[in-house]
Structures are given as C-alpha cells and as structure tokens.
Amino acid sequence: MEIEYDVVVVGSGPAGLSATAEVLRRGFRRVLVVDENPLPGGQLFKQIHKFFGSREHYAGMRGFRIGERLLNEVEKLGGTISLRTSVIGTSYEGEIKTLWLSNPERGVSKVRVRKLIVATGAKENVIAFPGWTLPGVMGAGAVQTLVNIYRVLPGRRVLMAGSGNVGLIVSYQLLQAGAELVAIVEILPRIGGWAVHAAKILRMGVPIMLSTTIREVRGREWVEKAVVWRVGRDGKPVAGSEVEFDVDLVCLAVGLSPNVELTRMLGCEHLHLRALGGWTPLHDEKMETSLKGVYVCGDVAGVEEASVAIEEGKLAGIGASCELLSREELNTLVEESWRRLDELRSGPFGEPRKEAKKLILKEFKQRVRGRGIGG
Amino acid sequence: MNTEEPIGVNVIGVPTDEEFWKCPGVPSLERMKKGPVAVIECFQEIPCNVCELACPRGAIKVGHPITNLPVLDENRCVGCKLCISACPGLAIFVVDLSSDEAKVSLPYEMLPVPKVGEEVEVLDRRGRFLTKGRVVEVLYVDRFDKTFVVTVSLPKEYALHARNVKVAKRGER
C-alpha cells in the first residue's frame, strides 16, 4: 500500500524539526517525519551545556531545552514523528520520489512524495591504532549519549583524543559525571576548539597534551592501558616520548562526516570540502540539491553547529514551501535567513565554513544550473 | 614558571599576561581596587552576545557583528555578578580588591556545591593549587539554570589567577 505525502523529512534532529515546523507553518498538511532512532531530537538532547550565539538562536539555553522547544513546536503544529523508521530504498520518477521505509512493528512500507528534506546529520570519525577495536574505545559522541541520555558512565578513568569543541565539551561533561580525565591528547601544536571550552577543563587540572597522539591501547577484554607519544614538527612520532596511562575508557573526538548515504542513493551531486567534514551535497540558496524537490539541511549539508542546523532547517522548509509563497515573500525570507547564517558563520572559526558554503553555491550554479538541470 | 608549558589563548586556552590586560573585557587594576567588578575573559571572536543581554546596567557592549569581543564599561559595572551565570563559556568572573582579603566570584557547575563558610582549595587557570580560601557566598536562582556563583575570599596576591575552587572530600553526603 502506498501513501502519498506533501513533504517527508528524514531526520528529527534540530535541522529536521526546524524544517518540519516551517513547512507546517506554511500550510502543508500531509507531512511525515521519520527517524531511525528510538528518540527524536538528534544530538540535541545530549547537549547539556549552554549554547552560544544570539537570542534568535536560543543563546544561553542548554541544548536539550532547545530540543524540547523545537519538539513542542512541531507537536503543536500537528506534526508527528515516526520513530525507529529507516529509509531503506528510494526511486525517482519525474518529480515523484518513492521511499521504502522499514519499521520493526509495521514492517516495510512505501511512500510517495514530491518534496523530500534530508536532515540525516553526521557520524563520528575514527582513528585507527593498535587496540582501536577493543571495547572501551568509543566515539566521544557515543559517550555523551550514554552519559547524558542513558545515565551510564562507561568508564571512570578517561583518555580523550582530540581537542576540538566536541572533545573539550565531552571532557567537561565527563568531569561533571564524576569521571577522571587523565589527559586530552591533540596531534596539532594548538587546541582545535574554543579557548573558553579548554579553559573550563584546564582549571579542573586536566592536562591537554599538544603535539601528542595515541600510539596504542591495551587490555584483555576491555581497555586497561593507553600509550601516547609526541609528534614532531614533521608529523612523525618521536620514539622514546611514550607516556602510559591506566584508563578504562578512551574517547575519540576526531571529527564528524556528513551522513550522505541517502543523498548518494538518490543521485545528488556532491563536493568534497574539508571545512565541512568531507563529502557533502551541492545545494542552492534555498537548500535544494541537484535533484528537484530534494532539500538538505543541518550537518548533512556540512558539519557546523546546532544553531546553523536550526537556521538551515528553516531555510529548507521555506525552500520546500516555495509554491505556497509569493516570489517576493520567498526572496525576503531567503535573504533574511542567509543574513542570520552569515552572522553565525562570522569570526575566525566560522570563516572557513562561510567560504566553503560560497563554494557550494558557486559549484551548484556551474554544475547544475549550467547544465540546465534543477531549479 | 615552566618555560616549556604552552601558553596563549589560541594555543592552549590560557592567556599570556599581554593577552589578558589587552582584552576589552578586563577592567583596570585601579577599578578592581575600588570594589567588585566583572572580568570578562573572552579573548576569541565567537558569535555570542549573551553577556550583553544579561547585564542590567548596560555595562557590557558587544554590538554587531556579534563576534565582537565584549567591551566592559568599568564605571557602569557594579559587580552584581548576574553575567557570571549567563556566559555559556563560563568565562566571566567578578574580582574585588577593595579590602584586606580579595574576593573572587566564579561560575560553578560541579557537585558537590561548596557551602558558605567552607574552606576550599583555590586553583589557578591550570588547576594548580594557589592557596586555601573561604567560601563567603553561594548564589543560585532558577534563572541561573544550574550554574552556581561561588564567591571565595583569599589573599590579594592570588586574585588575578584564582579561577576555580576544589571542595575537600566530605565525610558523608
């Protein structure tokens, strides 16, 4: 049995929820949100720290409270989220997209839709070293999920690899949960994240070892020891500089990559940009990809921040609602959104991402519009 | 001082003396000696203006773009401490050098929360022990959203470095 929808949103994190609220607000009625996780909200519900940014972007509020707000908004607007539902296949006939969905209770079902918003987020990267598959070596995001959502502390003596914002923030949260951070190791000669996040943990006595990386991790059935060593200016490890730690948890905070499986499956055009986390789908100013009626928003369109995800979700929602808006209204809304996005991407930390997004828009024009395909 | 130790806000997150005094959010020593005043240790251009919105006296200016470093008007600031719990980066402190003993107020988000009258270990920006201090005030209202504001009294010479406290292990909880 096939069901037809006006809009299907894949992913109920900040971008997906924001996009859903927008399309509902604009007047679409048959809107379906799917998420393969058992809970909505994406990574927002495990963010227990206060957010930065401006008032419009919920600055000063703790992440999970922002998540609650977004969820309430969607529910108030009459949206429902189908959880534990994965998109397992897609096909495309003119403007109609067909999605095959899988859910443990309902089995496999087919859905037809004209407007598809992909908000599938990103996944953690890995670094490989001897012992990396040992239980007790986990992604930093994984530890954050276990501690903040499920209230389980997987270890009491932790080594964190990576001093970007994720590594620094999760380290702080582990301290709050009562764990001991033996060290944070960072391969570069300077921290990757913001000084304020590093300051919070340095004042707790946590050492941040720069120009240092993991050599190996040992243990019988679970992590027991971690050995780190210094890396010279040439990037080569320095023999004899090894330091060994007794640990029972090793967290890897070494970056995120967009979850582009669905956009690849659909055949969207992608571009590889380091500043955005790797391969990411091309899109125009309305967040529409090279496939008409398929929009992207949030980390899948480039690993940035929750505030950007919320704004991009809104923008994708506006883009998907284009036929319900006058040309003037559409242009104004799109312009305002990019003004807010530009502000969120300002400063030395945002600049590389701002430039990367400009490249995406430019490449979209050349590759997609240039060939006369797409909106 | 350990010369091998990395320093600098962009290197490790700890300011050099020059970075500290050059920062527009840091008041003059003279002002600190007059009474409590905010010390905003925000050195990087991050899009954020929560402190500007939190100050009831308009003593903090960020403006646009919101990546501007917050500028403190040290004469408008009365050291009310409302900005301490608002800053998402926990980067604001209030320092008072006007009496024999200095008072430093800092944001605190760990358990157990220090108690008024308790003796604590005062730590510097790298978590190293500076001196023993006494907790003279612990502020919390719902609006602070789980960030407590702890004020500790300590010998004057450590006030510019004191940025954390460590609660001694308690017998029973």
Next chain:
Amino acid sequence: MGPLKRTREVIFYFCRNGKCEEVKAFEWDTVASALLAAGYKIFRYSDKYCEPRSVFCAIGLCNSCIMVVDGQPNVRTCITPVRDGMNVEVPQ
C-alpha cells in the same frame, strides 16, 4: 540533567553460552545502555579473530554493538528499547 527518572522497571534476559541471567532496566533504556549499566560489557566476539566487541558510536551507525535479540540476529542494541521478557544473546 536533573535527577534520574526512576520510572517503571523492566526485566529482560542476557544469555551467553546457553546460560541466561536476569537484567533489570528502566523502561527508557536501550538494550546496550541497560547491559552496560548492569556490568555486562562485552556484547559479542568478531567473526574472524574472536575479538571482543562492545558499543562504539551509540547511535546505530557502526554495527559494533549488534547482538541476537528475540532470535533475530544483527540487532543494533544501542537503538533498541528494552522490553519485558526480551531475550538478548551473545551470538555464537
């Protein structure tokens, strides 16, 4: 995060080499979180070299945590909510 929500308790079974043990969980736990909380840290052994495996990404993307749940193999325990009477096996 606020106090732990001590809501309804759920009981399921963790089975290894034919022997089953009762595991208590909260209704909002996943199989993986409940097992870790109860101290059952190894979920399976790898096919080729029989190396121990447990949780890695915790959001259903890496397949490190898969176990046999109610007879069905390759179930991602980190995104599977617990249920009374559920049977969770370490695959042979």
